[in-house]
Amino acid sequence: MGSLGQLMLMRLRVLWRQPEVLFWTFVFPVATTLVLGLAFRNSALEPVRVAVADGPEAPALLARLQGVPELEARALELTEARRQLARGRVSLVLLPGSPSPEALVDPSQPEGRTARLLVSQALAATPDAPRLEAVKATPVSEPGNRYIDFLIPGLLGMSLMSSSLWALALPLVAMRGGKLLKRLAGTPMSRAHFFLAFLLARTVFAALEVAFFCAFARWLFDVPMFGNYLALLGVGLLGAMCFASLALLVSIRARSEESVGGLVNLVSMPMMFLSGVFFASENFPGWMQPFIRVLPLTALNDSLRSIMLEGTSVLTLGAPLAVLAVWTILPMVATLRWFRWV
The missing domain is CATH 3.40.190 (D-Maltodextrin-Binding Protein; domain 2)
Structure with missing residues (x-):
C-alpha cells in the first residue's frame, strides 16, 4: 500500500475512534426519521x-x-x-x-x-x-391563531436553550483545556461563586434576548401579547437558568472542545423535535406524552405560549414551572458535587 493509502487508512481510523462522528453519521439520521415519523404518522381522521x-x-x-x-x-x-x-x-x-x-x-x-x-x-x-x-x-379572525403566533414562542424557547448551552459549556471546556481552571483552583475563589457568576451573566443576556424576540415579533409580524411582559420575562429567565445549569453539567463531562459539541447537540436536538418548537407536541402518540411533558423545553415553550397567546397568569403555571425548577436545581447540585478544576 502506498503513502496515499496509508494516509487515508490513518484518517479512517481516526474517524472510527470518534464516537460523535459515528453518532451523527449513522444514529442521528435514523433517530430523526423515527421521531418525525411518529409525529406525522398516518392515522384515521379525527372527528x-x-x-x-x-x-x-x-x-x-x-x-x-x-x-x-x-x-x-x-x-x-x-x-x-x-x-x-x-x-x-x-x-x-x-x-x-x-x-x-x-x-x-x-x-x-x-x-x-x-x-x-x-x-x-x-x-x-x-x-x-x-x-x-x-x-x-x-x-371571524381572532389574533393569535396564525402559525407565526405559534412559532415565535417556540423559537424563543429554542433560542434560550441553544444560547445557554453553547455560551456556557464551550467556554468552560476551553478554560479547562487551556489550564485556566487549574490556575483558578489556586485562588481563594469558591466553586459556588464561580458558577453563580456564569448563571447571573447568562440571565442578563437572556433578558436582552427575550426583549429582542418580543420587539421583532411585534413589529414585523404583529404577534399579540395577551399576558404580562414581566411574567414572560420571568419565565424566560427561569428557562435560561435551567439550560445554563444543564450546560454546566455538560461541561464537566466533556473532555475536549471537540466532544462538547456532540454532548450539547445530544441534549438539545431531541427537545427541538419533541418539545413543540415547530409543531405541536400533541402530534406524538399518547404513550410518549408523559416523557415529553417532563422535558424542560416543553415546559418552557408551553409557559411562553400560555402567557403570550392566552394571557395565562404565572400563578396558574405551577406544573411547567416546577419542571423548570427541578431541571435547574438537580444539574447544579450534580455539577457542584462532581466538578473538578483539572
Missing part, C-alpha cells in the same frame, strides 16, 4: 371539533350534533368558545338563534368549511330544522 355556545336552545342543538359520528360537539360559554376557535381547538362555534343558528368560522382554518357542511347536514336531518342555506356563516 371535527365543534362548540355550541351556551343558551336556551343549546341542549337541543347539541343533541342533534352529537348523533353525527364525524362531529365532536360540546357546549361552552361564548367567550371560551371563541378563544378555542382562535387557538384552533375547535373548527366552528354554533350560536343558537331564531329562526336559524349562526356559525362562527375562522377563514384561516381549512376544517372550518367542512365543519359548517357537517353541521348544516346534521341540522337539516330533522323536519323542523332550518334549511341548509339558512345556517348563517360568519367569518
Whole structure:
C-alpha cells in the first residue's frame, strides 16, 4: 500500500475512534426519521371539533350534533368558545338563534368549511330544522391563531436553550483545556461563586434576548401579547437558568472542545423535535406524552405560549414551572458535587 493509502487508512481510523462522528453519521439520521415519523404518522381522521355556545336552545342543538359520528360537539360559554376557535381547538362555534343558528368560522382554518357542511347536514336531518342555506356563516379572525403566533414562542424557547448551552459549556471546556481552571483552583475563589457568576451573566443576556424576540415579533409580524411582559420575562429567565445549569453539567463531562459539541447537540436536538418548537407536541402518540411533558423545553415553550397567546397568569403555571425548577436545581447540585478544576 502506498503513502496515499496509508494516509487515508490513518484518517479512517481516526474517524472510527470518534464516537460523535459515528453518532451523527449513522444514529442521528435514523433517530430523526423515527421521531418525525411518529409525529406525522398516518392515522384515521379525527372527528371535527365543534362548540355550541351556551343558551336556551343549546341542549337541543347539541343533541342533534352529537348523533353525527364525524362531529365532536360540546357546549361552552361564548367567550371560551371563541378563544378555542382562535387557538384552533375547535373548527366552528354554533350560536343558537331564531329562526336559524349562526356559525362562527375562522377563514384561516381549512376544517372550518367542512365543519359548517357537517353541521348544516346534521341540522337539516330533522323536519323542523332550518334549511341548509339558512345556517348563517360568519367569518371571524381572532389574533393569535396564525402559525407565526405559534412559532415565535417556540423559537424563543429554542433560542434560550441553544444560547445557554453553547455560551456556557464551550467556554468552560476551553478554560479547562487551556489550564485556566487549574490556575483558578489556586485562588481563594469558591466553586459556588464561580458558577453563580456564569448563571447571573447568562440571565442578563437572556433578558436582552427575550426583549429582542418580543420587539421583532411585534413589529414585523404583529404577534399579540395577551399576558404580562414581566411574567414572560420571568419565565424566560427561569428557562435560561435551567439550560445554563444543564450546560454546566455538560461541561464537566466533556473532555475536549471537540466532544462538547456532540454532548450539547445530544441534549438539545431531541427537545427541538419533541418539545413543540415547530409543531405541536400533541402530534406524538399518547404513550410518549408523559416523557415529553417532563422535558424542560416543553415546559418552557408551553409557559411562553400560555402567557403570550392566552394571557395565562404565572400563578396558574405551577406544573411547567416546577419542571423548570427541578431541571435547574438537580444539574447544579450534580455539577457542584462532581466538578473538578483539572
